[in-house]
Amino acid sequence: MKISVVLSILRNALGTGQVPSGIIISGLSVILTLCVMTPVGQEIAEVAGPAAARVNVDDPLEGDSYDALLEAIDAGKEPLKAFLKRNAGGREIVLFVDLARQVRDPDRRAEVTPDDLLVLLPAFLITELAEAFQIGFLVFIPFLIVDMVVANVLLALGMHMLSPTTVRLPFKLLLFVLVEGWYLLARALILGYS
Template sequence: MTKKILVLLAIVVWLAHTGTVHAEGIGIPGIDVNVTTSNNPQNVATSVQILLLLTVLSLAPAILILMTCFTRIVVVLSFVRNALSIQQMPPNQVLIGLALFMTLFVMTPTLSEVNEKALQPYLAGQLSQAQAMEQAAIPFKHFMAKHTREKDLMLFLEYRKSPIPKTVEEIPLSTLVPAYAISELKTAFQIGFMIFIPFLIIDLVVSTTLMSMGMMMLPPVMISLPFKILLFVMVDGWYLIVKSLLQGYQ
């Protein structure tokens, strides 16, 4: 028995030694990361451009939310779900996905203009990076200025004590973006208020009926929910909501 154990141990040691030899013959790739100085300014400029690009990509969600129609669309869709008193249907993923595709649909002319006047000339070497950024901001400025209330824009201009711009191109993005955001929020809440009214009437009728019947312990939401869904389906609610949102950006 002892001899068998010794033989097994000898085989294990031999296999381990053989595996080590093969591993040494194959070799394991190594990773070496060094930060060195460079005498070529072009290498440094390229590194800075990559860093700026990563910074812009990290800010992409904020740009998407605040400089496009995404804010109004997603807020209105959330109002629809709350008005129907269904907190989890449709799910958040569905609402955000629908809002993203509607945003892409509405912003297609603006994005096409950015591609034509900024991105393609920059890729062709006709514009520098700074010039391309300035050209790319102009279509977004025209889009946001078209849907920004003058009162909201003046709020930020007066706070900065800035002169009134003569053209849309002269409005700085640091002023136009927050003004556009609060204008979109007000419009979204106005649409949400109009959406709530018919469903609120259904809740009042159901609550009054239950109280008159002495059924005060029965939650009115349980009874009114099927009627809300029925009303929303009969009037083709999703079509009307999407249609009103698209018409608001014509």
């Protein structure tokens, strides 16, 4: 989610309209997400693989096959929970533990722990959104400065008939290319996950 939001903010900051298109942003988001999640997927396959191999694909809900399926799910969710816990903010985890306890029956509130998937998942998503907006702000600032400089230069030169949008786009693209924006952004987004 963070990757997609940051790339969408980048597109808005560049002011290019639909370049890169939504499909390109979605595709790049999926590819970068696969880079981030591949180690987690491999770990899930390693720990859940033996139990999953015992599942009868023709009838996974019968007897021993069902037990093997539950065993595979239980084993497989541990690496996912570890990833979510590493990348979710502490405040967000505390918030969702508290919220989960408030909506439960009083006699079941003690069952909620910070390691519950239903606590970690929303905490991770809220953390992702907050981090995406922080990164988006940092990405947006240089392009906003280019906008202000171009507008002021055109105003100072008395060129009211020339559209600032037409003038600023080449400078924004040049800035992004010169600082190796795609390289830096992809690197920062992928390495942002521990």
